Amino acid sequence: KQEVTQIPAALSVPEGENLVLNCSFTDSAIYNLQWFRQDPGKGLTSLLLIQSSQREQTSGRLNASLDKSSGRSTLYIAASQPGDSATYLCAAGGATNKLIFGTGTLLAVQP
Amino acid sequence: DTGVSQNPRHKITKRGQNVTFRCDPISEHNRLYWYRQTLGQGPEFLTYFQNEAQLEKSRLLSDRFSAERPKGSFSTLEIQRTEQGDSAMYLCASSRLGDSSYEQYFGPGTRLTVT
Numbered sequence: 001k002q003e004v005t006q007i008p009a010a011l012s013v014p015e016g017e018n019l020v021l022n023c024s025f026t027d028s029a030i031y032n033l034q035w036f037r038q039d040p041g042k043g044l045t046s047l048l049l050i051q052s053s054q055r056e057q058t059s060g061r062l063n064a065s066l067d068k069s070s071g072r073s074t075l076y077i078a079a080s081q082p083g084d085s086a087t088y089l090c091a092a093g094g095a096t097n098k099l100i101f102g103t104g105t106l107l108a109v110q111p
Numbered sequence: 112d113t114g115v116s117q118n119p120r121h122k123i124t125k126r127g128q129n130v131t132f133r134c135d136p137i138s139e140h141n142r143l144y145w146y147r148q149t150l151g152q153g154p155e156f157l158t159y160f161q162n163e164a165q166l167e168k169s170r171l172l173s174d175r176f177s178a179e180r181p182k183g184s185f186s187t188l189e190i191q192r193t194e195q196g197d198s199a200m201y202l203c204a205s206s207r208l209g210d211s212s213y214e215q216y217f218g219p220g221t222r223l224t225v226t
Contacts, residue, residue, distance in 0.1 A: 004153075032213055043117075043202060044154070044217040051212055089153050096167055097206065097213045098144065101153030 002027040004092050006102035013080055014110050021075040021105045023090035028068045032093040035064050035075050037086045038104070044089065048075070080109045113137060115218035117203050123224045124193055131189045132221045136205030143186050144204040144215060145178055147171065154202055160186060161208065193225045 003026045013019055023033070032051050036044040048057045048064040050073065056065040061078040073090055087106050091099035116135045124130050136143050141162050146154035157176070158168045162183040172178075175194075180186040190197055200222050204215040 034214065036217075041222070043219040044204075046214065046216065049212055049214045091153070093213055093215075096159065097142065097215070098156040098159055098167065099146075099154070099204075099215060100156070103151070103153045 002030075002092055002094060002100040004090060004100050004102040006088075006090060006105050008105060009103065010106040010108075012108040012110060015080060015082060017080050017109075018076070018078050019080055019107075021077070021088050021090075021107070023073040023075070023102055025071045025073075025092045025100075027092075027094070028071055030068065030092045030094060031097060033064075033066050033073045034091045034093065034099065035062075035073075036089045036091065038089060039086050047088075077107075080107075082109045082111045085109050115203055115205055115216055117201075117218040117221050119221060120219060121222050121224075123226065126193055126195060126225055128193055129189065129191045130193060130223065131187055132201055132223075133185060133187050134203030134218060135185045136203070137207075137216055140205035140207045140216075141183065142206045142208055143180055144206075145186070145188055146202040146204065148200040148202060148220075149198075154200075157188075190223075193223075195225045198223055198225045 035047045050066040063076040087104040089104045091101045144159040145157040148154040160180040175191045200220045202220045204217045
């Protein structure tokens with residue numbers, strides 16, 4: 001059974017810092033790994049998707065990496081801004097493509 | 112707007128009442144998923160459809176829950192005899208079979224409060 005864990009549960013950083021969010025999963029037989037952003041009381045916004053055959057994906061200040069053998073993914077945010085404050089969720093997609101989510105990292109970027 | 116839409120956005124109901132939510136996926140997306148998210152947790156898978164066929168149901172989906180996708184387009188999720196434990200955000204997502212990335216696109220969710 002796939003289990004997804006995210007560390008840390010919460011993170012507070014000053015504006016401008018680079019930061020790394022961690023995601024680990026127990027079953028390496030994944031089809032993809034998605035990172036989402038969720039603002040309070042809102043739905044999910046897809047940030048990056050890494051297919052199982054890929055090692056990383058980049059979008060603007062965001063870079064996500066995937067290491068299937070170790071069961072890990074990281075989301076790197078460069079030059080953080082107060083607008084980046086949100087909950088970040090990672091999710092592992094399996095054979096039926098249902099997503100198994102972690103509990104998220106609550107990020108606060110202080111101006 | 113060509114994204115996933117969900118209605119209503121908020122629903123407050125009394126315990127014991129029935130509620131129904133609707134999800135309209137992105138046009139031509141043949142896979143549709145339902146998830147439930149409680150406060151402080153990540154979303155949990157409930158069920159998914161490929162076209163009109165319901166292919167998988169989570170054990171979280173008790174017999175009070177039923178989902179349909181009658182014509183392979185929109186989907187409804189009904190909860191009968193609601194309980195306070197049903198209070199959550201219900202999220203819908205869609206994806207396109209044949210898209211090699213299997214990326215899922217989420218709607219804004221329906222927040223259910225059972226009093």
